[in-house]
Amino acid sequence: MEVRNKLPRYCRTLFDAKESLGLSFEDIGRKIDRNEVWVAAVFYGQAKPTEKDMKKLASVLRLTEVRLTEESMLSWFPDRGGLMSIPPTDPTLYRLYEILQVYGYPLKSVIHEKFGDGIMSAIDFETKVEKVENPGGGERVRITLDGKFLPY
Numbered sequence: 001m002e003v004r005n006k007l008p009r010y011c012r013t014l015f016d017a018k019e020s021l022g023l024s025f026e027d028i029g030r031k032i033d034r035n036e037v038w039v040a041a042v043f044y045g046q047a048k049p050t051e052k053d054m055k056k057l058a059s060v061l062r063l064t065e066v067r068l069t070e071e072s073m074l075s076w077f078p079d080r081g082g083l084m085s086i087p088p089t090d091p092t093l094y095r096l097y098e099i100l101q102v103y104g105y106p107l108k109s110v111i112h113e114k115f116g117d118g119i120m121s122a123i124d125f126e127t128k129v130e131k132v133e134n135p136g137g138g139e140r141v142r143i144t145l146d147g148k149f150l151p152y
Contacts, residue, residue: 003044003083011045017061018043032056037127046080111149120147 004012018028025043029036032053041047042057049057058064088094111120130142 006083007045011043013063014043014057014061017063021061023060028057028060031060035126035128037129044083046078046083048078115149116151118149118151120145121150122147124148 004015007015018025025036025040028034029039032039033056034053038047042049042053084090084093087097112118125145125147127146128144130144132140132142134140
C-alpha cells in the first residue's frame with residue numbers, strides 16, 4: 001500500500017498541489033520560511049502547521065485556505081510514527097533503520113559520556129539534509145539531528 005493512502009485528505013491535497021506546480025520541499029520551505037524537512041513532515045501528517053503556516057502554504061501551493069480548513073488541517077492532530085512497518089521495506093528508510101541498529105547504542109553511549117544520563121529531545125528538535133561533494137568522487141548525504149538534551 002502506498003503511504004499516501006494512509007494520509008489525511010489534506011496531506012494528499014498538499015502533495016497534489018506540490019506536484020502540479022513542480023515544487024520541491026526546499027522550494028516550499030524557502031517560500032514559507034521553514035526547514036524543508038519540517039515541510040515534508042507536514043505533507044506526511046507528522047507535523048502540525050500553525051494557522052500562519054497554513055496561510056503561507058495555501059498561498060504558495062495556490063490552494064484556498066477554506067479548502068485546507070475544510071479538510072481539517074487546523075483541527076487535525078498528527079498521528080506521529082504510524083506510517084511505516086518495522087523493519088521498513090523501503091530501501092532508504094531501511095538504511096536509516098539500519099543506521100540506528102548499528103550506531104544506536106554507540107550514539108547513546110557517547111551522548112551519556114558528554115551530557116550525563118538523559119535523552120535527546122525529539123520535541124524541541126530540528127533536522128536538515130545536505131548534499132555534500134565527496135572528495136573521492138560522487139556525492140554524500142549529511143543528515144544533522146539537533147535536539148535539546150533532557151537529563152533524567
